[in-house]
Amino acid sequence: MAASIYPWRDGNSFELMMDGDCFFPKMLQAMEQARSSIDIELYLVESGHSTQRVMDILLQAVARGVRVRCRFDSLGSRDLQEADRQGLSRGGVDLRFYNPLNLLGGRSNLHRDHRKLVIIDDSVAFIGGAGFTDDFCIPGPEGHCLWHEQMLKVCGPVVADWVELFERQWRITERHNGRQPARLRRVRVPPHPPKGEGLARVSLTDGRTHREMVQALLASIARAERRVWLATPYFAPTRRIRRSLTRAARRGVDVRLLLCGDVTDHPAVRYAGQRFYKKLLAAGVRIFEYQPRFLHLKTVLVDDWVSLGSSNFDHWTLHWNLEANQNIIDTELALTVEQSFVTDFAESREWTLNDWLTLPWAHRMKIRLWGTINRAAIFGLDIRR
Numbered sequence: 001m002a003a004s005i006y007p008w009r010d011g012n013s014f015e016l017m018m019d020g021d022c023f024f025p026k027m028l029q030a031m032e033q034a035r036s037s038i039d040i041e042l043y044l045v046e047s048g049h050s051t052q053r054v055m056d057i058l059l060q061a062v063a064r065g066v067r068v069r070c071r072f073d074s075l076g077s078r079d080l081q082e083a084d085r086q087g088l089s090r091g092g093v094d095l096r097f098y099n100p101l102n103l104l105g106g107r108s109n110l111h112r113d114h115r116k117l118v119i120i121d122d123s124v125a126f127i128g129g130a131g132f133t134d135d136f137c138i139p140g141p142e143g144h145c146l147w148h149e150q151m152l153k154v155c156g157p158v159v160a161d162w163v164e165l166f167e168r169q170w171r172i173t174e175r176h177n178g179r180q181p182a183r184l185r186r187v188r189v190p191p192h193p194p195k196g197e198g199l200a201r202v203s204l205t206d207g208r209t210h211r212e213m214v215q216a217l218l219a220s221i222a223r224a225e226r227r228v229w230l231a232t233p234y235f236a237p238t239r240r241i242r243r244s245l246t247r248a249a250r251r252g253v254d255v256r257l258l259l260c261g262d263v264t265d266h267p268a269v270r271y272a273g274q275r276f277y278k279k280l281l282a283a284g285v286r287i288f289e290y291q292p293r294f295l296h297l298k299t300v301l302v303d304d305w306v307s308l309g310s311s312n313f314d315h316w317t318l319h320w321n322l323e324a325n326q327n328i329i330d331t332e333l334a335l336t337v338e339q340s341f342v343t344d345f346a347e348s349r350e351w352t353l354n355d356w357l358t359l360p361w362a363h364r365m366k367i368r369l370w371g372t373i374n375r376a377a378i379f380g381l382d383i384r385r
Contacts, residue, residue: 004161004164004165004168005187005188005189005190005212006161006165006190006201006202006203006204007190007201008190008193008199008200008201008329009156009157009158009161009199009200009201010157010196010197010198010199011156011157011198012154012155012156012157012158012159012198012199012200012328012330013154013155013156013198014152014153014154014155014200014328014330014332014333015152015153016150016152016308016333016336016337016340017150017151017152017153018149018150018340019144019145019148019149019150020050020130020136020137020138020139020145020147020149021139021143021144021145023126023128023130023149023150023151023153024050024130024136024137024138026153027118027126027151028053028054028057030118030120030124030126031054031057031058031061031118031120032057032060032061033120034061034066034120034121035066035121036066036067036121036122037066037067037068037069037119037120037121037122038058038061038066038067038068038069038118038119038120039068039069039071039117039118039119039163039166039170040068040069040070040071040117040118040119041070041071041072041113041115041116041117041118041166041169042070042071042072042073042076042077042115042116042117042118042131042132043072043073043076043077043112043113043114043115043116043131043310044073044076044077044131044132044133044136045072045076045077045079045080045131045132045133046077046079046080046131046132046133046134047079047080047081047083047084048133048134048138049134049138050132050133050134050136050137050138051080051084051132051133052084054132055084055087055088055091058070058088058091058093059087059088059091059092059093062091062092062093063091063092067094068092068093068094069093069094069095069096069170070088070093070094070095070096071096071097071098071113071166071169071170072095072096072097072098073097073098073099073112073113073114074097074098074099074100074101075099075101075109075112076112076113076114076131077097078101096170098112098113098169098322099111099112099113110320111320111321112320112321112322113169113321113322114310114311114317114321114322114323115169115309115310115322115323115324116128116129116130116131116151116309116310117162117165117166117324119159119162119163119166122159122160122163123155123159124153124154124155124159125153125154125155125158125159125162126151126152126153126154127151127152127154127162127308127309127310127324127325127326128149128150128151128152128298128308128309128310129149129150129151129296129297129298129309129310130147130149130150130151130296135147135294136149136296144293145293146293146294147293147294147296148290148292148293148294148295148296148297148344149296149297150297150299150308150340152308152309152326154200154326156198156200158200158201158202158326161201161202162202165202165204165324169322186215187212187215189212189215189216189219192219192220192223192305193329195304195329196329197329197330197331197332198330199328199329199330200326200327200328200329200330201326201327202324202325202326202327203216203307203309203324203325203326203327204322204323204324204325205311205317205318205321205322205323205324206322211318213307213311213318213323213324213325214238214240214241214313214318216307216327217241217244217300217307217313218240218241218244220300220302220305220307221244221245221248221302222244222247222248224248224253224302224303225253225303226253226254226303227253227254227255227256227301227302227303228245228248228253228254228255228256228300228301228302229254229255229256229258229299229300229301229302229338229341230245230256230257230258230299230300230301230313231257231258231259231295231297231298231299231300231341231344232257232258232259232297232298232312232313232314233259233260233264233294233295233296233297233298233312234260234266234269234270234273234312234314234316234317235257235259235260235269235270235273235274235276235314236269236272236273236314236315236316236374237276237313237314237315238314238315238318241313242276242279242280245257245280245283245285246279246280246283246284246285249280249283249284249285250283250284254286255284255285255286256285256286256287256288256341256345257280257285257286257287257288258288258290258295258297258341258344258345258348259273259287259288259289259290259295260289260290260294260295261289261290261291261295261348261349262289262291263290263291263292263293263294263295264294265294268370268373269370269374271366271367271369271370271371272367272370272371272373272374274356274367274371275367275368275371277351277356278353278356278357281351281352281353281356282353286350287350287351288344288345288348288349288350288351289348289349289351290344290347290348291347291348291349292347295344297344298310298311298312298313298325299337299340299341300313301334301337301338301341304329304330304331304334305327305328305329305334306326306327306328306329306330306333306334306337307325307326307327307328308325308326308328308337309323309324309325309326310323310324310325311323311324311325
């Protein structure tokens, strides 16, 4: 069943929430106030203090007659203890796991549900990059969460499309066996609307039929006039995305990348991505590596067009994962996203071309090693597109 291509909807409102100390209490409050339904689709879920708080609220919701459905990726939720799984199921939560790992499954095990979505009463949606883990949600001794993340609260007509997307995946969860992606087809992306307020559309990759999200991103970068600012924790972009970024920079657009610094959960991916720095810097792309914490943001700001959600825009994500972003045209939200970028740029180290050319020998060897491994994986798994 092919995934839908969703249209632009107007009349929506948005609230951007930075870091778990902001978004987690608001998500809990929304679940506590749910009257009819709570639907959750997440990749990363781990047993801990944050998940226990969510579980308590979900079980209380079931007890007062709220329908609660949770759809977790089987790999991302591998650290959700069996006792917690049984507790949710016994308490009346309808719990399903996407593509259970299979020792004989081969490459089919790579197909994951990476979406992050919480829907309350079919009227409020939370979209972003977070999961239910203490690193995302519980501030540490220094007063902030270990992972720098954001979630977007959405109200309005576009929520109906998020509901439809959740329902579609819910229906096929149990019969989907993680088959390798089929031959992808190019689809028609809804045209970019004129300037307006409260405009939003659901943008996604289906994993098996299309990558409409990539087409929308490339189209937005191609028509950029002022800026292209992109934040991602894992920088392993496809050739088409790299080419699009360099072309925009060469025609005078302010192109900036906000990436992970030394604090990262996958150092090898960071080194592999740094092999692209030289050509990008030479083309005029500015590269910032965030220093204080692990940056897990997944945000694009092209002029006043915003795309925010689960996608990292890397080879792996775009080939194997189910992803979904909220694409938005709204002046107030664009200003809020712009300010969040500016704040993070100020706490980042900006690379120069000379920095790359004068890298120590040991650092260059790490880039070469992990870059070679990354290229071998891309070609070996045929995920070059």
